[in-house]
Amino acid sequence: MILQDKTILVFGATGQQGGSVANALRANGWPVRALVRDTKSEKAVALAEQGIELVQGDFSDTASLQAAIEGVYGVFSVQPSSGQGAYGVTDEQEGQYGKTIADLAVVNGVQHLVYSSTVATGPTKTGMGHFDIKSEIEEYIRGLDITHTIVRPSTFMEILALPGMGLDKGQISFFMHPDQSAQFIAVEDIGKIVAAIFAAPEKYANHTLDISSDAVSGAEIAEKFTRAAGRPINYQRFPDALLETNPFLKALTKVVDEGRLTGNADIPTLRQQIPGLLTMDQWLEGTGKTALLAAIEAGGDEVALR
Numbered sequence: 001m002i003l004q005d006k007t008i009l010v011f012g013a014t015g016q017q018g019g020s021v022a023n024a025l026r027a028n029g030w031p032v033r034a035l036v037r038d039t040k041s042e043k044a045v046a047l048a049e050q051g052i053e054l055v056q057g058d059f060s061d062t063a064s065l066q067a068a069i070e071g072v073y074g075v076f077s078v079q080p081s082s083g084q085g086a087y088g089v090t091d092e093q094e095g096q097y098g099k100t101i102a103d104l105a106v107v108n109g110v111q112h113l114v115y116s117s118t119v120a121t122g123p124t125k126t127g128m129g130h131f132d133i134k135s136e137i138e139e140y141i142r143g144l145d146i147t148h149t150i151v152r153p154s155t156f157m158e159i160l161a162l163p164g165m166g167l168d169k170g171q172i173s174f175f176m177h178p179d180q181s182a183q184f185i186a187v188e189d190i191g192k193i194v195a196a197i198f199a200a201p202e203k204y205a206n207h208t209l210d211i212s213s214d215a216v217s218g219a220e221i222a223e224k225f226t227r228a229a230g231r232p233i234n235y236q237r238f239p240d241a242l243l244e245t246n247p248f249l250k251a252l253t254k255v256v257d258e259g260r261l262t263g264n265a266d267i268p269t270l271r272q273q274i275p276g277l278l279t280m281d282q283w284l285e286g287t288g289k290t291a292l293l294a295a296i297e298a299g300g301d302e303v304a305l306r
């Protein structure tokens with residue numbers, strides 16, 4: 001395939017998903033343009049050093065989105081959510097940003113829009129705004145006249161190795177019961193999958209694809225993290241006492257108990273179609289191990305999730 005004139009615009013390229021996608025697209029020879037808020041930030045400069053074209057802009061500035069999207073072949077769209085305290089974005093803003101980008105993609109004749117949603121979305125509401133707004137964006141995109149692919153990543157493996165998860169105390173707590181399995185995705189696999197989707201539009205056109213790298217139970221996480229850390233790490237489900245003090249975690253746990261967050265990806269088929277997807281053990285041999293050891297070193301008392 002000749003890619004020289006097929007630029008892909010990547011949103012969130014200084015973040016986890018966009019960074020993974022930008023990286024994988026560059027590795028596969030695609031010209032990449034990234035909309036960044038600050039072209040001088042360390043992460044933006046690192047993108048430019050990879051040969052990625054930077055365009056300064058902001059989701060809230062539609063003119064900047066229009067300038068960035070002009071002339072591109074494809075768009076990777078992802079937005080921060082209210083589930084991440086850091087950006088102060090509301091569910092309404094997430095919805096507005098996701099829909100505006102989709103509208104601009106249509107108006108500008110973009111040939112392939114890939115939107116990253118999340119595992120918990122679907123026709124019925126979860127009661128959690130940052131999931132339900134993604135269902136709304138998905139539906140909106142399906143109603144537009146544009147070739148699109150919607151990916152629904154499961155929980156990132158990276159979340160398990162955040163400082164403040166108790167790893168320094170030999171403990172990891174998460175949503176599942178110890179014998180309950182859930183799917184996880186290594187962030188670097190999101191890029192591999194999205195690059196494969198852009199490379200085969202006829203195969204993935206107008207598909208919605210649940211994506212995951214591996215499925216593991218709480219007890220298996222303990223076993224794998226113990227091996228990778230070289231010291232015992234026990235697994236427990238978030239204790240009830242903690243859930244009572246943290247309404248966000250409590251609501252998320254309810255979604256897990258309803259089976260909406262444990263993942264629906266057909267992992268064997270994904271592995272067949274996209275080579276190199278990581279098992280949790282493989283992730284723990286690479287970037288996962290680095291993150292795990294750093295989290296143990298950093299310590300911290302607070303639960304990292306909110």
Ligand SMILES: NC(=O)c1ccc[n+]([C@@H]2O[C@H](COP(=O)([O-])OP(=O)(O)OC[C@H]3O[C@@H](n4cnc5c(N)ncnc54)[C@H](OP(=O)(O)O)[C@@H]3O)[C@@H](O)[C@H]2O)c1
Nearest residue numbers: 012013014015016017037058059079080081118154155156
């Ligand atoms: N965590 C999980 O397990 C999981 C699983 C599935 C889906 N998700 C979803 O993933 C999404 C977050 O993706 P992520 O983890 O890749 O995000 P992330 O690492 O936090 O990165 C967010 C990116 O968005 C950019 N950004 C923030 N505000 C912006 C604005 N106003 N205008 C333009 N760019 C802006 C940031 O740029 P700066 O460098 O300028 O800050 C950064 O590049 C959320 O919607 C979440 O619900 C998460």
